[in-house]
Amino acid sequence: MIRQPDPKPEVLARAPEIVAALRAIVPDGPLGHGVISDARRLKPYETDGLAAYRQPPLAVVLPTTTEQVAALLAYCNRMGVRVVPRGAGTSLSGGALPLADAVVIGMMRMNQILEIDYADRFAVVQAGVTNIGITKAVEAAGFFYAPDPSSQLACMIGGNVMMNSGGAHCLKYGVTANNLLGLTFVSIEGEVIKIGGDHPDAAGLDWLGLITGSEGQLGLVTEVTVRILRGPEGARAMLAAFDGNEVAGQAVDAIIGSGIIPVALEFMDRPAIHACEAFAHAGYPLDAEAMLIIEVEGSVAEQDDMLARIRDICAQFNPISMKVAESAEQSAAIWKGRKGAFGAVGRISPDYLCMDGTIPTSQLPFTLRRIGEMSADYGLQVANIFHAGDGNLHPLIMFDANDADSFVRAEKFGADILRLCVEVGGCLTGEHGVGVEKRDLMGVQFTARELDQQRALKTAFDPQWLLNPSKVFPLDGLPASASMPMAAE
Amino acid sequence: MSGSLAPADEAGIAAAVLAAAAAGEPLAIEGNGSKAGLLRPVQAARGLSTRGLTGITLYKPAELVLSARAGTPIPQIEAALAEHGQHLIAEPPDTRAVFGSDLPATLGGIVATNLSGPRRIAWGSMRDHVLGVRFVNGQGEVLRSGGRVLKNVTGLDLCKLLAGSHGTLGIMTEITLKVLPAPEASATVAVPVADLAEGVRVLSAGLGSPFGVSGAAVLPEGYEALRGPVALLRIEDFIPSVAYRCGRLAAEFPGAILIEEAASRALWRAIRDLGPLGAAPGEAIWRLSARPSAGAGLAACLGGRALLDWGGGLVWLAAEASEANHRRVMAAAEAASASFTLFRAPDALRAAVPVINAEAAPLAAIAARIKAALDPGLLFNPGRMRAGG
Ligand SMILES: Cc1cc2nc3c(=O)[nH]c(=O)nc-3n(C[C@H](O)[C@H](O)[C@H](O)COP(=O)(O)OP(=O)(O)OC[C@H]3O[C@@H](n4cnc5c(N)ncnc54)[C@H](O)[C@@H]3O)c2cc1C
Ligand SMILES: Cc1cc2nc3c(=O)[nH]c(=O)nc-3n(C[C@H](O)[C@H](O)[C@H](O)COP(=O)(O)OP(=O)(O)OC[C@H]3O[C@@H](n4cnc5c(N)ncnc54)[C@H](O)[C@@H]3O)c2cc1C
Numbered sequence: 001m002i003r004q005p006d007p008k009p010e011v012l013a014r015a016p017e018i019v020a021a022l023r024a025i026v027p028d029g030p031l032g033h034g035v036i037s038d039a040r041r042l043k044p045y046e047t048d049g050l051a052a053y054r055q056p057p058l059a060v061v062l063p064t065t066t067e068q069v070a071a072l073l074a075y076c077n078r079m080g081v082r083v084v085p086r087g088a089g090t091s092l093s094g095g096a097l098p099l100a101d102a103v104v105i106g107m108m109r110m111n112q113i114l115e116i117d118y119a120d121r122f123a124v125v126q127a128g129v130t131n132i133g134i135t136k137a138v139e140a141a142g143f144f145y146a147p148d149p150s151s152q153l154a155c156m157i158g159g160n161v162m163m164n165s166g167g168a169h170c171l172k173y174g175v176t177a178n179n180l181l182g183l184t185f186v187s188i189e190g191e192v193i194k195i196g197g198d199h200p201d202a203a204g205l206d207w208l209g210l211i212t213g214s215e216g217q218l219g220l221v222t223e224v225t226v227r228i229l230r231g232p233e234g235a236r237a238m239l240a241a242f243d244g245n246e247v248a249g250q251a252v253d254a255i256i257g258s259g260i261i262p263v264a265l266e267f268m269d270r271p272a273i274h275a276c277e278a279f280a281h282a283g284y285p286l287d288a289e290a291m292l293i294i295e296v297e298g299s300v301a302e303q304d305d306m307l308a309r310i311r312d313i314c315a316q317f318n319p320i321s322m323k324v325a326e327s328a329e330q331s332a333a334i335w336k337g338r339k340g341a342f343g344a345v346g347r348i349s350p351d352y353l354c355m356d357g358t359i360p361t362s363q364l365p366f367t368l369r370r371i372g373e374m375s376a377d378y379g380l381q382v383a384n385i386f387h388a389g390d391g392n393l394h395p396l397i398m399f400d401a402n403d404a405d406s407f408v409r410a411e412k413f414g415a416d417i418l419r420l421c422v423e424v425g426g427c428l429t430g431e432h433g434v435g436v437e438k439r440d441l442m443g444v445q446f447t448a449r450e451l452d453q454q455r456a457l458k459t460a461f462d463p464q465w466l467l468n469p470s471k472v473f474p475l476d477g478l479p480a481s482a483s484m485p486m487a488a489e
Numbered sequence: 490m491s492g493s494l495a496p497a498d499e500a501g502i503a504a505a506v507l508a509a510a511a512a513g514e515p516l517a518i519e520g521n522g523s524k525a526g527l528l529r530p531v532q533a534a535r536g537l538s539t540r541g542l543t544g545i546t547l548y549k550p551a552e553l554v555l556s557a558r559a560g561t562p563i564p565q566i567e568a569a570l571a572e573h574g575q576h577l578i579a580e581p582p583d584t585r586a587v588f589g590s591d592l593p594a595t596l597g598g599i600v601a602t603n604l605s606g607p608r609r610i611a612w613g614s615m616r617d618h619v620l621g622v623r624f625v626n627g628q629g630e631v632l633r634s635g636g637r638v639l640k641n642v643t644g645l646d647l648c649k650l651l652a653g654s655h656g657t658l659g660i661m662t663e664i665t666l667k668v669l670p671a672p673e674a675s676a677t678v679a680v681p682v683a684d685l686a687e688g689v690r691v692l693s694a695g696l697g698s699p700f701g702v703s704g705a706a707v708l709p710e711g712y713e714a715l716r717g718p719v720a721l722l723r724i725e726d727f728i729p730s731v732a733y734r735c736g737r738l739a740a741e742f743p744g745a746i747l748i749e750e751a752a753s754r755a756l757w758r759a760i761r762d763l764g765p766l767g768a769a770p771g772e773a774i775w776r777l778s779a780r781p782s783a784g785a786g787l788a789a790c791l792g793g794r795a796l797l798d799w800g801g802g803l804v805w806l807a808a809e810a811s812e813a814n815h816r817r818v819m820a821a822a823e824a825a826s827a828s829f830t831l832f833r834a835p836d837a838l839r840a841a842v843p844v845i846n847a848e849a850a851p852l853a854a855i856a857a858r859i860k861a862a863l864d865p866g867l868l869f870n871p872g873r874m875r876a877g878g
Contacts, residue, residue: 119693120780120802142699164642175640177649178617191851198780199802201603201614201653202828203845204874205856209616209649213642233699253551259574259670259727302730358638361552390639391552430640438643445643450632453862454645460858472644 001411002094002436004055005470005484007101011058011081018081019059022103025071026063031109036060045086045104049151050094050437052353052407057084057098064109066184066192066222072105073220074190082466083188085216087128087159090151092354093435095163095215095471107158110222113137122181122198124225127158131165134226143228146173149431150339158221164213166431168338169295171389172263173229175431177212184223185211188462198225210457215433216468218461232297235263237331238307238324240314241288245269247317248290249364252388254313255294256361260306264295265389266338269368272345272383272396276337279344284337285321292388293338295331341385342396349381349398351407355414357421358430361391370420371395378413380406392430393421419444434472442474455479493522493536499558499623499631499662505537506660506868507629515871518656520560520595527602528655528844530836531870539597542662545569547637554620554637556665559597566596576671579615580606582761587774587833597661603653606761607704607723610696610799616652618667624651624659627864637665650859656870658863672725677704677748677756678738679712680720685785689801691720691742693781696800698741700724700734704757707797708765709788712756715746723757766796768807773834775818777804779827790821810834815842822846845874 011018019037026034036042037059046056058081063069076083082102089096098104110126113133117123118141125134131152134145148167149155155165161183166175173179182196185207196208211218242248248267255262268276268284268291277284284291292314296306307324314322325331337344345352359367368384375382385394395417399410418428418438422445428438442451455473458465465482478484494505509516514534521540542558545566549555550573557566563581570576581599585591600622605614621635624647634647651659678695682688688707695702704723712719720742724734739745748756759765768774772794777787784801793808804827808814815831815838822829831844848856860867 117780117782118697119690120782121693121696121800122780142697164646166640170640174613174617177646178613187851187855189851193849193851195852197826197828199778199828200609200799201605201778203778203830204653204828204848205859206603206616206649206653207852209646209652212649213646217645230697230699232701256553256670257551259673261669298730299733302733305727305729358636358640360549360554360638362549387640392640425636426638427636427641427643429643430638431642433642434644442644445636446633449630450634451644453626453632454647456862457645457647457650457859460855460862 002053002440003475004099005475007099008080011101015058018079018103021075022059022061022072025075026061026068029064031064034062045089045106046098048089048094048096049092050097050435052401053094053097053436055098055100057102057104058100060104060106062106062109066186069105069186069220069222070190070192073186073188076103076466077188077190077464080464080466082469084468085162085220087156088130088154090155091159091163091435092356092432093429093437095433095435097436099470105220107156114223118143120198121228122225123228124223125157126223127221128156131155131157131160138228142231144231145226145228146179147176150342157224157226161212161221161224162214162216163431163433166387166392168264168266168387171265171387172261177209179227180208180212180224181227182225183208183211183221186220186222188219188467196225215435215472217458217472219467233299234303235295235297235331236303236307236325237293237295237334238310238322239284239334240292240294240322241285241320242290242317243288243320245290245368246365248292249361251292251314251317252361254316255310256389258309258313260309262294262310262389263297264293266293267386267388268338269384271381272341272385275344275348275383276341279347280337280340282333282337283323288320293334338385345383345396345398351399351401353397353399353410353414354432355393355395355397355417356429356432357418357426358390358392359421359424359426361388363424363426367393367420367424371417374413374416378409380410380413391426415441436471439472440474448477451477493519493538495538495541497541499542499625502537502539502542502660502662503625503629503631506625506627509535509537509868510627510629510866513866515868518660518870520598521562521592526834526836526839528873529839529876531873533871537660539595539660539662546663547665550575553639553668554665555668556637556663557596558663559661560595562593562595563599564593570668571671574671575668578608578612578618578667578669580608580761581615582606582763584762587763587768596664600652600661600664601654601656607706607757607798610705611701611703616649619648619652619664620667621665622648622651622661623663624661626659627866627868631662635665639667655873657873658860658869660869674728674731675723675725675750675753676731676735677753678722678735678742678745679715679748680742680745681715682718682720685709685718685788685797688718688720689781689784689797692722692800694741695722695738698738700738701726705800706760707801709795710765710767721756723753760796760798763796763805766805766807767794771810772807773810773814773838774832775806776830776832777806777818777822777827778802779804779825783825783827787821787825787827790817810838812838812842819843843875848875
């Protein structure tokens, strides 16, 4: 279990006064209450995608303008009140988990698309617009917003920016950081700052790069300028099934080694194939140990050419079967299983932890073998889903939430997997962020001085450590200004 | 400056920083130390160069990663990649001709200046592909950020902060990059246009097509037999795709001609290295980044020579190195919400004017705290980006 800092008694004592002040900044309006503070209606905000952890906040505020956000932050900064920013609350690392003495600033009412410019290929949207909402707004013109997390129906662009989220198509199009041009950023002092713009590579320090992926540690984002891209003529997927993880991994290396960068290159192991097939009836090969989903883009002739090349490469690794989609519908069927993977695993086991380490792809066979051994040791099932092209592993560890011991083992198993990722040359998190979940593992990847240096950057933005505290950085070693005492265990 | 140190390894860099810190003497950080002048002249007691830190330390073609020490010359990295049919994604320029220097850029210099070439428009900038760095901070400590895998969101991203910081926050000693397979073929559709604004519209149409354009520039002075402005759209891919896509693009623009393979590659190398800008030796060069539709207007702001890349959004200007011209560029940039850099100019001009956009006051305050966190003794490149900072 991950420990949280003690609430500040002076803040709890002044809760009614604080709530009244927040109400004055964000009054009730046509969309409903501006501030929520009663226990029943705080319930939906007490957790995020890491549902094993719950904590109702002091209050939730739902601003509709950048000015309100600025006033809220200036107030909280003045009063020493902690702030937890929240988008859709789909974080799998507990990034949006509240604290008892914190005000949650929920961005969901800032959901307007402000500007779309096809000639200059950008869109300006408020932070609470969903990821899919951007693509929906531009797809009639043939455009799309590239990063496509599996949670894209729900998750919001502000959350994507703060987690630097990725998706299955990031192998070709890059992650969130590679698809941003500018931000409207509000500092804890309540200053509204324009970062970047509607063009790339502004001169001066790369604020955009530093803020992206900062997990709500540096400030609030209220507006985002994203690059939008014209979509390809078409896209098609194929499946290739193998009788071992090792050969499947070799096939991945061979595809990339041949100079082909597919738009997506996904890997599933046997348990994942079985879970997804039972859920989606996608026609996945149940006799396989490992399966690749490979997608290419272009005209039909280009797709044919590319898929033929990939088939030839896969054929060198004794595939059990290969299936090339003949139509968009068949492609969609192939993706249906993968996109529903988390839900599918959820059907076999209502409770699971989704891990997110990255490894050098050459370490795949070794890593999967070790995960298999650990699974036996911990007595917990695991299904592996993996962005194979870029080495981003998603082991789903299944446990039973009604059995406290099973949860404790699942967390330990997860931590061991992440340690293994670092050991083989990778990292703790490829796209889900550190949050609370991996906070106490940061010392596995970074030295104490490296962590101090990162903490000093946070302090530069947020001297009192009010913004999303107790996430990302281990609690021991915080600067004195952070003032985060913890009761003895 | 009383000379320049060039330690042979990272420990030597760290020791030099500690010595400078003890003496309270600022350092001018250099790669290969091109002396023509970068941003603002630095007031430092000594130079400290990474040119002694050379060599590729890791290269895994199938994993698309390469690590090299910061002083490794870019051509050496390009050659190693070419042996495996791969390349540097951001296509960084070779600025030797523009700056009249004979030493090639180092990896550290290119990353510290975040310089990217034409492919940036489709595939991202130099900083987009920095996966990890080792660096020495102002207290002589060796620290890391990022790593050697393609996807990594662990902790705050100092890689991006250091990339583009012009050596003001830390000295990078080793850098890991994402690399990609080099395309099998390259060709360019060249479209004669009436003026720069029409040229930018052609580029927008090309970039708004489904054909994956990887270079989009306007040459105001034409190309070979094509007199007058020419819009250029590049396709890089497998041979059949390049043929097909160029055919489809050319069909959309009357009068378009095709520039194939070697000629196409040479053309984009020239654009990357600012050849077609044709800046005279004494002239200043400005670099502006703006929304593409503002490009043609910005290109005209001095009435001098120009070159448009990145779909029209990257504007290069060459004209007399005068303060009056610089003020005009600044005003045009301000009006277009563009970003400007005085890229090349005599020391006197660079010392006299802001060479990049001013920072908003609240950001300047945060920047000062970041500088204090990474380089508390204010040792690295004082005054390089802005006066007093
Ligand atoms: C089923 C499922 C599938 C998923 N698939 C993927 C995937 O494929 N790829 C991937 O990368 N992730 C995935 N995720 C994780 C998650 O969806 C992403 O991290 C997403 O970006 C979170 O967005 P959100 O709006 O839900 O943010 P939240 O969870 O609400 O917040 C995320 C973090 O950002 C901060 N934050 C949110 N909004 C702001 C703001 N406006 N300003 C400042 N800070 C803010 C929060 O404090 C928190 O630290 C998945 C999650 C689920 C549940
Ligand atoms: C505004 C601007 C002006 C330029 N002016 C010139 C010029 O006058 N002459 C020229 O030849 N090229 C110039 N260039 C082009 C570009 O800087 C060079 O092609 C390339 O950086 C040269 O590499 P180098 O190793 O010689 O770097 P240097 O010219 O030695 O250094 C370039 C910059 O990067 C910093 N730097 C270098 N190595 C490191 C490192 N390891 N860690 C941290 N910081 C580092 C330096 O402090 C300096 O600010 C300029 C680029 C820009 C953006």
